[in-house]
Amino acid sequence: MARPACRVAAVLLGVLLLGAQLQPREADCKSGPCPLGDLPLQPPPSTLPALNRTFTWDVKAHKRVGLELRFSTSRLRQVGSEESCLHGATHSVSSEIDGASVDIGTFCDNGTVSRIKVQEGVKVALRLPWFLYRNVSGVSITNGSSIKRFCVIESVFEGEGSATLMSANYPEGFPEDELMTWQFIIPAHLRASVSFLDFSMSNCEKKEERVEYYIPGSATNPEVFKLGDKQPGNMAGNFNLSLQGCDQDAQNPGLLRLQFQVLVQHPHKESNRTYVVDLSKERTLFITIEPQAPRVSRKFVPGCFVCLESRTCSTNVTLTPGSLHKLSFLCDDLTRLWVVAEKTLDCTESRFCYKRSHSLLVPEEVLQLPLQLHDFSWKLLVPKDRMSLALVPAQKLQQHTQERPCNTSFSYLVSGSRPSQDLYLGAFCPGGSIEQIQVKHNACVTLRTYSPSFQQEVGTQGLTVSFLPYFKEESIFTVTPDVKSKVYLRSPNWDRGLPPLSSVSWNISVPPGQVACLTFLREKSGVVCQTGRAFMILQDQQHHSEEIFSLEDEVLPKPRFHRHSFWVNISNCSPASGKQLDLHFWVMLSPQTTDLTVILIAVVGGGALLLGVLGLVVCCVRKKKRKAHKGPAVGVYNGNINTQMPMQAKKFPKGRKDSDAHVYAVIEDTMVYGHLLQDSGSSLHQPEVDTYRPFQGPCFPPTPPSVRSKTPTKKLASEEPAPSFLPEFDNETYTFSHPSNGGVDLRNTDTPLLHAHEPEEPAG
Incomplete structure (x- = not known):
């Protein structure tokens, strides 16, 4: 008795976990063609309670039979396997390989995925939230010839946009030695670029894991890339991308997975212009082009790609020394990209670099690019405990502080390297008073720009580094x-x-x-x-x-x-x-x-004091003479009496070493003239008090009584x-x-x- 070509059954299981879980609708297509067409919703959603509902279809097929899922209600957007579509229907699609279930992906509405082709059967689950009523599933199944691979996903773009897609079983491992393909339908007037967001590789015993591109018009189809390579960009028209696994090590299989993004946008003027960056004579200069911080927007934002030789494109590109590089840009706004460069100057032998100097200037290879320079760093290396560094700017520098911040288009960030800790010396910009900065150990000088006007002020930048004896x-x-x-x-x-x-x-x-x-x-x-x-x-x-x-x-x-x-x-x-x-x-x-004024007061005061002292001396002498006349006269002759005029020191017969004329009492100026210098802004010491008063007024120089310091x-x-x-x-x-x-x-x-x-x- 012949088996029926197609056997279908549906049973209502009831309500489970606040949702209606319906028994799978099964179809056996192994014995012949199975034209299911549109998948019906059985029982009708109107007969079910207002709960979350899940409809499941399980179609069995032979290994050589290909099945095709079409989504007519809305193209789908792939999401993570654990995610759900909060405001719409969730589609889960899986298949089998030798009896083992393999998850193809979870999809929400409003995307680019229009068809999925599988081989050896397919299982589709449609989850509808309680508030969404739908009379049709929007999914149809037809059978066809063998696709000779695990599955094919078709993604259709009608205009600018992007799509994020994942390999089967993501984030778990892709099945061993399997092949999966994505077909992209792109309008001819647009350009597509591929970026790998996340990937890992398994341990292969045979073959090699890779991705292959079939690009119409390419002379090297298929174009083969490793997962770690920069992926193609600036592609016109439709193309295919395939992921090929390998025979894995049974003891340590590893994990092959891939998540990538396809960005479709209009070509731009810069995509037709090529820039040549010649680093063939450089040995330590690395130039990196990378995106600035992304701007948050709900609308579609075109990508910015840097393309090498017009085909290998990426959002991040590093140009290595010793080679000549040809660049083009697939970007609607080049201000979204900037340049970061690094160069090393190494003094390995003291006798060769002692007192030699090098100019720290941004090379023309960087300045000719139509991008903003963000950072250019010079790493300055010297022998440990043998040499030090001196930085002399073309213009005197100002240190960036809160009281006087730098407002120029660029500044220098200077740091030194200590054995246990890096030493950040500060940020400096032109227009100050610092003539030289000396650093004990290795140093890093980074020129950082803050506005596009740096291109007009580039002539003001420049540092000279010299190697000095160690201090x-x-x-x-x-x-x-x-x-x-x-x-x-x-x-x-x-x-x-x-x-x-x-x-x-x-x-x-x-x-x-x-x-x-x-x-x-x-x-x-x-x-x-x-x-x-x-x-x-x-x-x-x-x-x-x-x-x-x-x-x-x-x-x-x-x-x-x-x-x-x-x-x-x-x-x-x-x-x-x-x-x-x-x-x-x-x-x-x-x-x-x-x-x-202070000098006159000091002179007048000193003269008055001198006259007072002389008057006191005269009075004392007269008084002493009067007292001497009151006593009895003594007839003693003193032959050493001084008969010379006073104030003529050279007439004293007594020498300096025999007299006390060279002994002075120490009188501080603040004790004598302090009250006279209160208003002169003098720096002489004032009596200390317990309350600290920070200096607030203008700073004027002192006017001490003499040129010599009295501190x-x-x-x-x-x-x-x-x-x-x-x-x-x-x-x-x-x-x-x-x-x-x-x-x-x-x-x-x-x-x-x-x-x-x-x-x-x-x-x-």
Whole structure:
């Protein structure tokens, strides 16, 4: 008795888990043709309660029979296997390979997928939410000839748009040694590009996993690519994409999967222009073209692709040194792309690079591209503990601070590399007072642009790097302030604090006829030492006098004035967590002026005091003579009596070593003239009070009574201990001043200022 050509059954199971799960509608097409046509919804949705409903069709077929699913209601959009379509119907399609179920995909409405062809049977599940009533399934099944592969998915584009598709069983592994194909129907006036979003590869014993493109008109069909290659772009017309698996290792099969995107858009003018980037003579220059941060939009956004040789396109392309590259762009707006480049300068032998210099300029190969340059970085490498670096800008630099931010189209980000921690020196832009930045170890200089106007200002950029003998400070800044303009400076690693046991110096030049005002913006440095001590040294470069301040307990110095070039050096301890060393200060120049009023008052006051003293002496002499006449006369002759006029010291027969004329009582100027200098803006010491008042007014130079500094100092004898060994008391300010031995080269960094007076921890 012959079996029927097609057997169909449908049974209502009932309500399960707040949804109606209907028994699969089965069809056996193994014995012959099975023209099912449109799949009916049985029972009709109107007879079911208002719950989520699932209709399932399971069609069996021979291995050599191909079945085709058509979606007439709406083209479908593929989603993840665990996702559901919240506002519409959800289609799940699967098939079998040797009796094992394989998930082809989960689909929602409003996409590009129009047909799915499978072999060896198909199972379709349609899930309708409770609020959606539909009288037809919108799915039809027909049979046809063998497709000689696991499945074929057809995707149709009628205009610009994109589609995201996934391999079978995604995100699980694609079946072993199987072939899957996607067919794309593209209007002739549009261009298509493929991007791989996610993929992984299995462990192959035989064959090789790959993707193949069949592009009409190509002379090399099929074009074979590895999954890690840049995929084709700028393709005109229809094309096919196939994924081929391999024979996997039975012990360790691995996982083959693929998720990709097809972007279809109009061609643009730049797609017909080719740019040549010649890096054949470069050895360490890498140029990367990548997209900027994407703009959030609900509308279709055309992609931006960089194409090599007009065919291999990708959103990210890196041009390697030693080759010549031909670029074209498939992009509606090139401002959505930018360039990031990196070049390495390596000093491997000290004798070859000592005192040699290199210009850090953006090469023409980068500037000729129609894209914004985002970053260009130079990695500067030197032999450890043998060489250091000096950066000299074409124009003096300004450090970016909150008080005076950079407003130029570009800036330099400078960082150094320490064995245990990177040291971010700061961001710098043209138009300031910093003439040189010296870095102890390897350094990285990054030129970062902020606007397209950099192309017009490119001539103002430029740094020169020189290799110097090794020095011990982390960095040294050479600063020459401009007149009437504040220079704001702050210590490296501002947000994280200066690294432990490191030191930084600022060499601040004061031109002749000028006075520099040094002001700290905070009352204290903020550091709390766990071990060691943190301190600051201010050194006058002409008189070589130094003042040492503790940065842990003391209040930072109040505004002070320097008539000569000076050093500011800070040295860090091992700080406690959260109590890092941050120093922020500014320097301002103003012309030296002489306050005639103060001088006149001082002269008149001094003359009056002198007359008063002379009058007192005369009165005392007269009184003494009167008392002498009251006693009995003594006839003693004194042959050593002085008969010369007073005030003529050269007539005294008594020598300097035999008299007390060279002994003076030390009277500080503030005790004598302090009340007269209150309004002169003098930097002489004032009585200390318990309340800290930050400097708010304009900074004017002091007018001391004489040219020589009257700042109280304390000279350290050779047998006295170093400053760090002196006893400390709470809130005690200690200030030392002592000259250095011999001359000091202000530009010499071989012997850092810090290590000339290196503090030591007290014993015990």
